Amino acid sequence: MDQLFLESKSKYSFDETVSKLNGIIMEGGWKVLHQHDLQEIMKKNGKEIISVNVIELCKPDYAYRLLSDDSLRIYSNMLPCRISVYKKTDGNTYLSRLNPSMLAAQAGGVAQDVMTAAYNDAERFIDKIKSE
Numbered sequence: 001m002d003q004l005f006l007e008s009k010s011k012y013s014f015d016e017t018v019s020k021l022n023g024i025i026m027e028g029g030w031k032v033l034h035q036h037d038l039q040e041i042m043k044k045n046g047k048e049i050i051s052v053n054v055i056e057l058c059k060p061d062y063a064y065r066l067l068s069d070d071s072l073r074i075y076s077n078m079l080p081c082r083i084s085v086y087k088k089t090d091g092n093t094y095l096s097r098l099n100p101s102m103l104a105a106q107a108g109g110v111a112q113d114v115m116t117a118a119y120n121d122a123e124r125f126i127d128k129i130k131s132e
Contacts, residue, residue, distance in 0.1 A: 004102050008130035010085070010093040014051045017085050017093045017129055021055060024125045030059045033080050051093075052086040059121065062114045075111045078103065081118050083126070095126050 010017040022032050038052040058080040066072045066079065084096045104115035 004099050005096065006099055007094055007096045008126055010095055010129050011131040012093065012129060014085065014087050014093045017095065018053050018055070020129055021083065021085065021095070021125065024128050025055070025057050028121060028125055030057050030121065032056070033058050050087045050089070052084065054082055054084045056080045056082055057122075059118065062118050065110055065114050069110070072110055075104065075107060075115075078115060081122060083122060095129065097122055097126070 012020060018035075022035075025032055033056040035056070036054040038054060039049055042049050063079055066075050078100050081100065082097065085093065086096070087093050099119060101112065101116035101119040104112040
């Protein structure tokens with residue numbers, strides 16, 4: 001947990017990684033709220049990039065702990081969690097994410113507990129996809 005931004009190489013192709021990750025997220029009791037196809041968004045704006053999808057995920061039980069308490073709502077900007085899947089020019093697919101527990105450690109208490117649990121869940125999801 002010593003880095004704020006984390007990156008892992010996937011053992012699968014881009015499309016397989018996105019598909020498998022969506023399934024793993026749902027099997028883990030989380031919800032996939034939205035998937036942003038940044039390549040398509042950039043294309044609509046006249047810019048060409050290689051594949052990038054950002055998956056927004058949420059575990060309502062975790063989110064509720066922050067959103068149901070006025071004193072904790074300030075941390076709502078860390079919701080939903082996100083995992084980015086992208087290709088690089090080396091032809092490989094990667095996953096990146098923010099380490100929310102590192103940020104939430106500054107707040108402590110419930111915020112730290114919730115974001116650490118979310119971080120740990122996301123790492124378990126990614127462990128099933130990343131190359132060794």
